[in-house]
Amino acid sequence: MVNIADPVTQWAFMILVCVVTGTGLLIAVAFFRRWQQIRYLRYVHTLRRKHRPILAKLLSGAQSPSGVEALRELPLADLELLLDPLFSKRKLPERCVVFLQALCAELGLIELWQSRLAHGHAAALQSSGSGAHQVHADRATMRYVLRAKSIRNLGMLRHRPSWPLLVNSLDDRHADIQLVALRSLATLGAPESFAVLRERLHAIAPGKSTSPPLQALQAAMASFDLTCVPALLPSLRHPDHQIRWHATEILRTMVCREAARQPGLALTPELLTPPIVELLLAGLPVDTSAEIRARAAEVIVFLADPRATPVLRNLLLDHLWFVRLRTVRALAHLRQAAAPLHLDIRECLRDDHWRVREAAIQTLLSLGPEGKRQLYEHFLISPDRAAREQIVEVIERTGLMSALVEMYSAGTKGVDALLVEQLASDAAPLGLSGVLRTLNPEIRQRFLDRYLPYAQLIKMMLPEETRPEVERADNLQQVLEFPPCLAA
Amino acid sequence: MSHIRLFLDDGVTVFNLVVLSYFFLGNGIYTILMLLSLRATWVHIRQMTYQGLDALRHSPLTPPVTIIIPAWNEQHVIVNSVRSSLLADYPQLQVIVVDDGSTDMTLDRLVQSFGLVEMDGAYHPSIPTAPVRTHYINPTIPNLLVVSKVRGGKPDALNAGINLCRSPYFCNLDADCLLEHDALLRLMDPIVNSAVETVVSGGIVRILNGCETKNGRVLRVGLPGAWLERFQVVEYLRSFLFGRTGWHLLGGTLIVSGAFAVFHRATVIEAGGFSHDTVTEDMDLIVQLHQWAADNNRKIRMSFTSDPVCWTECPSTLAMLANQRRRWQLGLCQTLWKHSEILFGRKYGIVGWLSFPFHSYVEGLGAAVEFLGYLLIPLGLFLGMVPPGLLLVFILLGFIYGGFLSVGAVLLEELTYRRYPRFRDLLTLLVFAMFENIGYRQLVLFFRFQGVLRFLAGSRRWEKVAHVGAPAEG
Numbered sequence: 001m002v003n004i005a006d007p008v009t010q011w012a013f014m015i016l017v018c019v020v021t022g023t024g025l026l027i028a029v030a031f032f033r034r035w036q037q038i039r040y041l042r043y044v045h046t047l048r049r050k051h052r053p054i055l056a057k058l059l060s061g062a063q064s065p066s067g068v069e070a071l072r073e074l075p076l077a078d079l080e081l082l083l084d085p086l087f088s089k090r091k092l093p094e095r096c097v098v099f100l101q102a103l104c105a106e107l108g109l110i111e112l113w114q115s116r117l118a119h120g121h122a123a124a125l126q127s128s129g130s131g132a133h134q135v136h137a138d139r140a141t142m143r144y145v146l147r148a149k150s151i152r153n154l155g156m157l158r159h160r161p162s163w164p165l166l167v168n169s170l171d172d173r174h175a176d177i178q179l180v181a182l183r184s185l186a187t188l189g190a191p192e193s194f195a196v197l198r199e200r201l202h203a204i205a206p207g208k209s210t211s212p213p214l215q216a217l218q219a220a221m222a223s224f225d226l227t228c229v230p231a232l233l234p235s236l237r238h239p240d241h242q243i244r245w246h247a248t249e250i251l252r253t254m255v256c257r258e259a260a261r262q263p264g265l266a267l268t269p270e271l272l273t274p275p276i277v278e279l280l281l282a283g284l285p286v287d288t289s290a291e292i293r294a295r296a297a298e299v300i301v302f303l304a305d306p307r308a309t310p311v312l313r314n315l316l317l318d319h320l321w322f323v324r325l326r327t328v329r330a331l332a333h334l335r336q337a338a339a340p341l342h343l344d345i346r347e348c349l350r351d352d353h354w355r356v357r358e359a360a361i362q363t364l365l366s367l368g369p370e371g372k373r374q375l376y377e378h379f380l381i382s383p384d385r386a387a388r389e390q391i392v393e394v395i396e397r398t399g400l401m402s403a404l405v406e407m408y409s410a411g412t413k414g415v416d417a418l419l420v421e422q423l424a425s426d427a428a429p430l431g432l433s434g435v436l437r438t439l440n441p442e443i444r445q446r447f448l449d450r451y452l453p454y455a456q457l458i459k460m461m462l463p464e465e466t467r468p469e470v471e472r473a474d475n476l477q478q479v480l481e482f483p484p485c486l487a488a
Numbered sequence: 489m490s491h492i493r494l495f496l497d498d499g500v501t502v503f504n505l506v507v508l509s510y511f512f513l514g515n516g517i518y519t520i521l522m523l524l525s526l527r528a529t530w531v532h533i534r535q536m537t538y539q540g541l542d543a544l545r546h547s548p549l550t551p552p553v554t555i556i557i558p559a560w561n562e563q564h565v566i567v568n569s570v571r572s573s574l575l576a577d578y579p580q581l582q583v584i585v586v587d588d589g590s591t592d593m594t595l596d597r598l599v600q601s602f603g604l605v606e607m608d609g610a611y612h613p614s615i616p617t618a619p620v621r622t623h624y625i626n627p628t629i630p631n632l633l634v635v636s637k638v639r640g641g642k643p644d645a646l647n648a649g650i651n652l653c654r655s656p657y658f659c660n661l662d663a664d665c666l667l668e669h670d671a672l673l674r675l676m677d678p679i680v681n682s683a684v685e686t687v688v689s690g691g692i693v694r695i696l697n698g699c700e701t702k703n704g705r706v707l708r709v710g711l712p713g714a715w716l717e718r719f720q721v722v723e724y725l726r727s728f729l730f731g732r733t734g735w736h737l738l739g740g741t742l743i744v745s746g747a748f749a750v751f752h753r754a755t756v757i758e759a760g761g762f763s764h765d766t767v768t769e770d771m772d773l774i775v776q777l778h779q780w781a782a783d784n785n786r787k788i789r790m791s792f793t794s795d796p797v798c799w800t801e802c803p804s805t806l807a808m809l810a811n812q813r814r815r816w817q818l819g820l821c822q823t824l825w826k827h828s829e830i831l832f833g834r835k836y837g838i839v840g841w842l843s844f845p846f847h848s849y850v851e852g853l854g855a856a857v858e859f860l861g862y863l864l865i866p867l868g869l870f871l872g873m874v875p876p877g878l879l880l881v882f883i884l885l886g887f888i889y890g891g892f893l894s895v896g897a898v899l900l901e902e903l904t905y906r907r908y909p910r911f912r913d914l915l916t917l918l919v920f921a922m923f924e925n926i927g928y929r930q931l932v933l934f935f936r937f938q939g940v941l942r943f944l945a946g947s948r949r950w951e952k953v954a955h956v957g958a959p960a961e962g
Contacts (some may be wrong), residue, residue, distance in 0.1 A: 023892040030899045148538040184542045213681050219547045221922040253548045389610050396607035399627025
């Protein structure tokens with residue numbers, strides 16, 4: 001049936017044979033890899049199970065010369081396998097890092113990793129001597145993986161003397177190595193390396209180069225301590241606005257991170273140096289780039305300087321909405337900075353842009369009783385329904401609505417009570433419907449006991465033509481789905 | 489009579505050439521994609537051993553992300569899906585569920601399970617949508633927002649989610665999907681670490697059937713018991729592990745699963761949001777973004793990473809599978825037709841010259857070519873126009889080459905992620921990979937062909953695949 005002499009058939013047969021062989025090969029490789037993996041995992045498991053007690057003892061700080069000796073007998077490749085899970089951990093306790101660093105130094109691992117970075121993998125094997133030739137065959141083919149792991153480990157161990165090697169790795173031809181080196185430098189936090197990274201920023205930010213990635217460099221620089229901020233001065237003053245922008249962003253991130261760690265953070269000239277403080281007060285807030293002005297606002301709020309208030313007031317009036325947005329958001333961070341600016345923030349509730357209004361509401365709510373009072377007063381007098389809806393939305397989202405209703409039911413007076421009454425009197429009760437439905441029946445009854453006479457009173461007092469189209473009490477009753485007798 | 493014979497002869501010869509070109513082009517490109525993916529996935533796995541996700545997790549510069557879950561009649565799966573999203577390991581996360589006018593208990597289950605209360609939220613649409621009715625929140629779960637809206641279809645629900653989203657990136661997630669703990673971090677990694685503006689980042693969707701789950705988490709990965717689902721496991725591996733990875737490497741990503749992908753919000757809004765024109769809004773958006781970027785001279789990047797995992801339920805009955813595949817094929821044809829100007833368009837680069845033509849011919853038209861091939865080639869044989877021996881060898885080659893590619897996908901899985909830990913699972917996958925092309929492929933082809941016919945008939949029907957809930961919920 002099949003004509004083998006036909007050249008087309010011959011070709012088809014050849015392809016068929018190749019494909020069958022290929023499929024068989026793939027299946028064989030799949031089985032082989034599974035078998036190899038099982039064997040490898042068993043080996044690693046045995047190794048770790050055997051040495052885990054010694055390792056745990058050493059990492060707890062206990063002295064164990066015999067334990068160290070036992071580990072020293074292992075080939076370096078096995079030691080790396082043994083310790084690798086520690087370096088892959090999310091966060092190693094500081095105490096552990098100290099003991100781990102000492103252990104790695106004693107076992108010659110730090111030397112091996114440094115050597116890998118300084119001279120490459122082959123030289124590292126020669127220099128480290130014993131047992132290193134047993135490095136797993138397929139790992140040796142992925143040398144950059146070993147380099148990357150060495151960089152990661154040195155960073156995790158906070159091995160300060162290695163910072164020049166990590167800086168050199170920023171020039172590695174492999175992009176991943178550059179990235180890992182940046183992250184390790186950030187973990188290490190050696191102030192000497194900050195200036196080097198700043199120079200990289202100057203080279204990358206204007207778009208002359210794309211490696212290492214700008215975002216990674218920015219994240220790495222932002223991880224440094226605030227004491228490194230003075231080294232940012234040349235970048236903050238740089239004529240290129242891109243560099244100034246990235247430097248301001250780095251400064252902002254450093255300050256915000258520190259503020260989260262240290263709630264009462266105050267930036268003083270002693271901490272930042274006087275030239276940076278002056279730049280923050282007089283230079284960056286009037287920068288031609290709006291992005292810089294916006295980011296600077298988030299640093300200025302932390303300045304312990306009375307001149308910061310008028311600067312922030314001006315930024316709240318900036319012609320670009322996102323500068324106003326960032327400024328008003330920043331004011332929520334620090335009550336002291338915002339205290340003289342309550343009225344200015346309240347003005348932002350009239351802003352044309354809804355995001356600025358929303359941020360102003362959130363800021364006022366975060367500023368304590370005075371901020372809330374300003375917000376509620378604005379709600380009561382504002383004719384703008386969209387702005388009122390926004391205020392209600394934020395009040396609901398923060399869970400304040402049920403607290404307000406409960407307070408009203410308990411007989412509280414003042415601006416809070418007026419707010420609840422106005423919400424309930426609305427034709428479509430703003431924000432109250434959900435809360436009232438889920439309220440405890442007893443509190444709901446108390447609420448109605450107080451509110452319904454008020455509603456009746458208002459209804460009688462208002463002239464016929466100014467009454468809302470929908471009867472308020474009826475509307476409320478409908479929302480609550482009460483039987484008419486109860487509402488009456 | 490001789491004229492008819494001549495006409496038939498010519499017709500069959502031309503058709504044979506079309507089938508041959510389809511066979512060689514399709515399989516040739518798939519083989520290249522497989523080889524490319526093999527290397528790329530291998531390297532990626534190695535990278536993860538030293539890169540980790542810690543830097544991203546703790547970086548103050550990691551951008552906030554909003555997960556948008558559109559839901560329509562998803563009462564069986566929605567709670568678990570939202571729970572898994574809320575548990576996702578990501579520093580700044582918001583979850584928005586858009587109930588697209590469900591007529592079942594979807595909304596009630598959400599309200600009960602998460603203790604939600606109604607609120608009167610403001611809605612500022614950047615993209616027009618059907619009206620949003622109610623917002624639901626629980627102040628103790630500040631990062632969850634549920635909105636109910638008038639039914640407008642999945643794209644409309646996604647657009648409503650985009651309008652409500654405040655973060656620079658959003659992740660759309662189907663209501664029947666469970667996110668893996670660190671999937672979002674992995675998905676954001678290429679965005680954060682890219683020198684070029686990455687506007688889309690897609691991940692892999694794996695099949696949940698056969699896995700053990702609890703509280704929105706996959707506890708144990710296993711293969712499903714039914715043959716139909718097992719074939720789909722192999723199919724998903726092939727499609728995601730080397731199909732999408734390969735196209736990503738070539739820079740020709742045309743499909744990112746709408747079940748699970750991260751998008752840059754502002755870019756999507758600029759490109760017009762999810763469109764209602766097709767039944768596969770995910771693919772439509774990707775193609776739309778390519779077109780928008782080329783038209784506006786914008787350099788953007790679309791990324792695909794094969795380790796951020798999202799688990800989804802696959803159809804367990806033939807009827808459900810038919811619905812799903814008909815819709816996919818219909819959507820593919822609609823999208824390719826809608827954006828046909830990309831085809832061989834100079835400014836579209838690899839997308840216009842390789843990816844789009846490949847998808848049009850092999851994936852779109854291919855369903856019809858292959859299906860008709862199964863009908864016309866026996867006709868040619870019957871009429872004596874095709875040598876039977878050659879035909880036999882060719883058919884055998886077709887089956888075996890398909891098996892080769894599927895086995896390649898299983899090998900890729902074995903070399904890299906090895907999600908199916910038992911030896912028996914590997915064996916089962918290999919067996920199903922080898923036999924996928926005998927029977928199952930033809931079945932799916934039939935549904936795809938129906939999809940092509942529906943496209944030609946101008947259908948725009950959205951066929952829903954019902955979900956029964958996570959299997960083996962512990």
